[in-house]
Structure formats: structure tokens, C-alpha cells
Amino acid sequence: MASVDLISGRPPAADAAPAADAGGAATRRPAAGIWLVGVVLPLVVAVGWEAAIRFGLVQGRLLPPPSRIFDTLVTLARSGDLATHVLATLSRIGLGFAVGAAAGTAVGALTGASRPLRRVLDPTIQALRAIPSIAWVPLFILWLGIFEASKVTLIAVGVFFPVYLGVMSAIASVDRKLIEVGRVFRLSPLALVRRVLLPAVLPAWVTALRSGLGLGFMFVVAAEFMGASEGLGYLLVDGQQLGKPDQILAAIITFAVLGKLCDSLIVALTAPLLAWQDTARDRL
Amino acid sequence: MLSIEALSKVYADGTRALEDVSLAVEAGEIVAIVGGSGCGKTTLLRLVAGLDRATQGAVRIDGEVIDAPHPAVGLAFQEARLLPWLRVRDNAGFGLQHMATAVRRHKVDDALARVGLTAHADRWPRELSGGQQQRVSIARALVPGPKALLLDEPFSALDAMTRASLHEHLLALWDESRPTVVIVTHDVEEAVTLGDRVVVMQPNPGRLFETIGVDLPRPRRPLDLGFDSAKHRVLRALDASLGGRERFPGTAGDSAAKATPATGRRRWG
Numbered sequence: 398m399a400s401v402d403l404i405s406g407r408p409p410a411a412d413a414a415p416a417a418d419a420g421g422a423a424t425r426r427p428a429a430g431i432w433l434v435g436v437v438l439p440l441v442v443a444v445g446w447e448a449a450i451r452f453g454l455v456q457g458r459l460l461p462p463p464s465r466i467f468d469t470l471v472t473l474a475r476s477g478d479l480a481t482h483v484l485a486t487l488s489r490i491g492l493g494f495a496v497g498a499a500a501g502t503a504v505g506a507l508t509g510a511s512r513p514l515r516r517v518l519d520p521t522i523q524a525l526r527a528i529p530s531i532a533w534v535p536l537f538i539l540w541l542g543i544f545e546a547s548k549v550t551l552i553a554v555g556v557f558f559p560v561y562l563g564v565m566s567a568i569a570s571v572d573r574k575l576i577e578v579g580r581v582f583r584l585s586p587l588a589l590v591r592r593v594l595l596p597a598v599l600p601a602w603v604t605a606l607r608s609g610l611g612l613g614f615m616f617v618v619a620a621e622f623m624g625a626s627e628g629l630g631y632l633l634v635d636g637q638q639l640g641k642p643d644q645i646l647a648a649i650i651t652f653a654v655l656g657k658l659c660d661s662l663i664v665a666l667t668a669p670l671l672a673w674q675d676t677a678r679d680r681l
Numbered sequence: 682m683l684s685i686e687a688l689s690k691v692y693a694d695g696t697r698a699l700e701d702v703s704l705a706v707e708a709g710e711i712v713a714i715v716g717g718s719g720c721g722k723t724t725l726l727r728l729v730a731g732l733d734r735a736t737q738g739a740v741r742i743d744g745e746v747i748d749a750p751h752p753a754v755g756l757a758f759q760e761a762r763l764l765p766w767l768r769v770r771d772n773a774g775f776g777l778q779h780m781a782t783a784v785r786r787h788k789v790d791d792a793l794a795r796v797g798l799t800a801h802a803d804r805w806p807r808e809l810s811g812g813q814q815q816r817v818s819i820a821r822a823l824v825p826g827p828k829a830l831l832l833d834e835p836f837s838a839l840d841a842m843t844r845a846s847l848h849e850h851l852l853a854l855w856d857e858s859r860p861t862v863v864i865v866t867h868d869v870e871e872a873v874t875l876g877d878r879v880v881v882m883q884p885n886p887g888r889l890f891e892t893i894g895v896d897l898p899r900p901r902r903p904l905d906l907g908f909d910s911a912k913h914r915v916l917r918a919l920d921a922s923l924g925g926r927e928r929f930p931g932t933a934g935d936s937a938a939k940a941t942p943a944t945g946r947r948r949w950g
């Protein structure tokens with residue numbers, strides 16, 4: 398028992414709190430600041446790394462110490478460059494994600510709900526999905542030019558497939574028994590969608606959006622590699638060409654922070670809608 | 682009045698779930714249906730509720746043919762089938778969305794009180810026991826005040842005490858608005874406690890075997906005069922309907938098994 402408590406970082410009483418008690422939700426919420434536990438490992442690694450370089454155990458030229466990376470970040474931030482690059486990357490992701498997620502949701506919902514449509518569309522979409530999205534890049538550049546349009550399109554394509562797949566399979570696998578409950582109460586098709594289908598697929602939809610966002614971040618880097626004058630991807634390329642590993646690592650760390658923040662934003666925005674779920678979600 | 686006319690149902694895989702079932706239920710009558718597992722009880726209720734189409738025959742309520750779910754007919758499924766994203770209160774009020782909030786709230790509170798779940802109104806379904814979920818599902822069927830109420834083994838997951846108290850509540854409710862009630866049960870005692878008539882069904886293919894009138898004043902208690910004899914008639918019909926075979930697989934025709942019915946609650950199927 399004791400080791401379990403250590404790992405979960407939570408008193409056993411909190412886990413064992415019976416859902417039976419009306420205030421169950423409150424008692425099960427982890428103590429504020431518990432997330433700090435997750436920072437311990439990166440912190441230890443950073444301190445060890447710093448120390449190793451300071452004590453001359455390793456050379457810091459290709460692997461700059463955290464303090465240097467931090468300095469680079471501060472310099473970039475002071476000059477306003479960081480904000481420019483972050484904004485450029487975020488607006489590409491934002492636009493590409495919005496388009497890809499909207500299209501994935503709409504097409505996924507239609508094909509999930511209608512079997513004939515699924516028979517017609519799904520094989521083609523699955524075939525397209527099998528193409529590595531990066532393979533589209535030359536074509537997109539030919540069609541849409543080297544600037545924003547081709548980049549956003551690439552991101553949108555990357556986001557589309559996981560969202561499409563998640564929504565389509567979620568809709569197609571909604572429990573027929575719950576749909577029958579809607580039928581017994583004579584819901585109109587629209588009400589059935591709103592009161593049964595949508596809530597039923599919401600958890601899968603959120604998961605699909607999250608994996609879509611992950612791919613969005615992957616493709617924004619690819620897009621910015623193929624020629625950009627600003628953006629975090631540009632910082633990476635620039636750092637490589639000028640031999641500045643601290644800049645590369647600063648950009649990578651910014652990616653990590655941004656990605657985590659955007660993901661947490663999705664989770665936080667949708668959490669109230671998913672409070673009913675009987676899962677270990679809040680532990681993930 | 683609910684009339685079931687020469688109803689047959691053959692499922693796509695060829696299962697003859699119902700064959701030529703006819704039954705007329707008077708308005709305000711309570712009919713209990715008993716029968717071995719798989720004899721078509723759920724199929725029958727689904728046809729009456731308009732969820733499935735009959736292969737042959739028809740169901741009418743007050744002369745109107747039922748071929749799709751009808752506002753006058755309420756059904757509580759064999760499984761609770763609560764919507765996990767709605768709190769107990771909203772699950773119970775699922776059929777009342779079109780009503781004003783205040784009216785809805787009043788009706789829902791009343792129904793939840795009848796099934797003894799007032800204290801749980803704001804919980805999620807996942808926080809309820811199986812029996813509690815079943816009671817919410819009964820409340821959900823009761824709330825719109827249907828003219829015909831179909832209950833598919835509604836009390837099967839409850840202990841004897843809760844069950845008895847829900848029988849009382851059901852009868853009190855029935856006394857107020859006199860809906861027609863068709864209740865499927867595996868419990869012979871429950872059938873005799875509630876039903877004006879007990880219909881015994883027979884499997885393979887599913888059909889009516891015998892109808893037993895229970896002419897006892899309500900409320901009925903197991904020790905009342907005549908209760909035991911009604912129960913015996915139902916048990917005997919059940920025995921005959923199953924041909925003494927399927928009740929106790931492996932001990933077919935065992936005479937000791939036939940001697941036990943008087944010992945009270947027994948489950949069939």
C-alpha cells in the first residue's frame with residue numbers, strides 16, 4: 398500500500414473515498430500543487446546537466462547548459478523575437494487546426510452516421526490517410542506557393558485524419574441501446590443527434606482533437622522547415638545553420654511548453670462537459 | 682385499451698421469437714407476464730412500444746395501430762439504459778424536455794420520491810447501484826404519465842424489502858391515474874401480487890400458454906387467503922409450459938424439484 402501511495406502522491410483515503418458520498422467529486426480532487434511532482438524529474442535532469450558542465454565532466458559546446466539556454470530564451474524574449482516566432486507558429490497551427498478539426502469533425506460525423514456515405518467515402522479517405530502527409534508538400538507548394546497557404550494546408554491535412562477517424566468510429570459505435578432510449582421518447586432526428594449522439598461521442602471527440610493537435614505541432618515544424626522567415630521551426634533551422642545549439646534547444650523547449658499548454662487548454666475547456674465520465678481521465 | 686392481435690415476430694436470423702400472440706388488455710388493467718428465458722417477453726414489449734416491426738399481426742391502443750413509438754406508451758427497458766452524461770434528475774426527466782422547467786422539476790421530484798431516490802437526484806448514474814439505476818429507469822418511464830406502461834423485469838435487481846415497497850408505490854400510482862400496465866417478471870409471487878391476470882408464455886416459438894385470473898382484493902400479501910392457490914396455479918402452468926425440461930437442466934423431470942414450489946420466491950429461466 399505504502400508504495401502505491403508514494404507513486405500516486407496521494408493519501409490512500411482520497412482514492413478510497415466512496416463515490417457514494419454526495420461530495421465525492423470534491424474529496425477526490427487532488428490537493429492543489431500536486432502537479433509540482435511532475436516538475437521534479439526535468440528539474441533534477443537540468444541541475445545534473447548544469448553541474449556536469451560546471452565541473453568539467455562534459456563539454457558544453459554541442460550540449461549547452463540549461464543556464465545558457467535560459468539566457469538565450471531571455472534574450473530572444475527581450476528583443477521581442479520570441480513573441481514574433483511563437484505568434485507566427487501559433488497562428489499557423491491555430492488556423493490549420495481549426496480548418497482540419499472542423500472538416501474532420503463534419504466529414505467524420507456524416508460518414509459515421511450514414512452507412513451508405515461511409516461505404517462511398519471511407520475507403521478513399523483511408524487510402525489518402527495512408528499517404529504520409531509530408532509527401533503532399535511539393536504538390537502544395539506547386540499549387541499554393543511557398544507562403545502561408547501551403548503551410549496551413551499541410552497542417553490542416555495532418556489534423557484532419559486523426560479527427561476524422563476518431564469522430565467517425567465514435568459515431569458509428571454509439572450504443573444502439575441508448576439510441577433506442579431516444580426513439581422511445583420520440584426524439585426528432587435533430588434532437589437525437591443533440592441529446593444522445595453528440596454527448597455520447599464527446600469523449601472520443603476530445604481525444605481525437607488532442608491527437609490532431611499533436612500532429613498539428615508535428616506538421617508546423619515540417620511546414621516551417623520548407624522555407625519560412627519566422628516561426629519556431631525557422632529558429633530551429635537557423636540555429637542549425639549558424640551552429641547555435643542553444644537556440645535550437647530554446648526553440649525545442651518552447652515547443653514543449655506550447656504543446657503542453659495547448660493540450661491543457663483543450664482538456665480544461667472540455668473538462669466540464671466530461672465530468673460524467675467514469676474513467677481515470679483526471680489522472681492522466 | 683391495448684389489443685395485441687395475432688402478433689408474430691421472426692428475427693432476421695430466423696428465430697421465431699413470437700408466434701400468433703393475441704391478448705386484449707383492458708384500460709387500467711395490470712397484466713403480469715411470466716415465462717422461461719427466451720420465450721419472447723422482451724420481444725413482445727418492444728413490439729407494443731413500437732420499437733420493432735411485427736412480422737405479422739398488429740398492436741392497437743384505443744384502436745390506433747402502433748407502428749412507431751407512441752406518446753401514450755411508456756417503456757422501462759430490461760436494462761436500466763440511463764444516459765451516463767445526465768444526472769439522475771435529468772435522466773428521470775428525459776421524456777419531458779418540451780415542458781416548462783418548473784413543471785418538469787415538480788414531476789421529476791415526485792417520480793424520484795416514489796422510487797425512493799430523492800437523495801440521489803444530483804448524482805451521476807455511475808454513482809448508483811444496479812438496483813438504483815433500475816429505479817431511475819422506472820421513474821423515467823413513469824414521468825410522462827403514459828396511458829400504457831410497459832415494464833420489463835423492473836424489479837429484478839432489487840432486494841425483497843425494496844421490491845415490496847416499490848410494489849406499493851407502483852400500485853399507489855396506478856390507483857391515481859389507472860394506466861394500463863404490462864409487467865414482465867420472473868418472480869411468480871410478484872406476478873400474483875400485482876397482476877389482475879398472469880399470462881404464462883412458452884418458448885420455441887414464443888407464444889401464450891395460459892392466462893390465469895387473480896381475483897384477489899388489493900393490497901395483496903403472501904399470507905392472504907387465496908394468494909397461495911393463485912401462486913400454485915401460476916407455478917403449475919409454468920411447469921407445464923416448460924414441459925418440466927428446461928427449468929433445471931440436468932435434472933429433467935426430477936420429482937423432488939416439482940415438490941418445492943410452495944417454498945416461496947423462485948426465479949424462472
Ligand SMILES: Nc1ncnc2c1ncn2[C@@H]1O[C@H](COP(=O)(O)OP(=O)(O)OP(=O)(O)O)[C@@H](O)[C@H]1O
Nearest residue numbers: 692694696698717718719720721722723724725950
Ligand atoms: N435482435 C435479435 N435478433 C435475433 N434473435 C433475437 C433478437 N432478440 C431476441 N432474439 C431471440 O428471440 C427470442 C426471444 O427473446 P426475448 O428477448 O424476447 O426473450 P425474453 O423472454 O425477454 O427472455 P429473458 O427472460 O431472458 O429476458 C430468444 O430466443 C432470443 O435469442
Ligand SMILES: [Mg+2]
Nearest residue numbers: 722723724759
Ligand atoms: Mg427479456
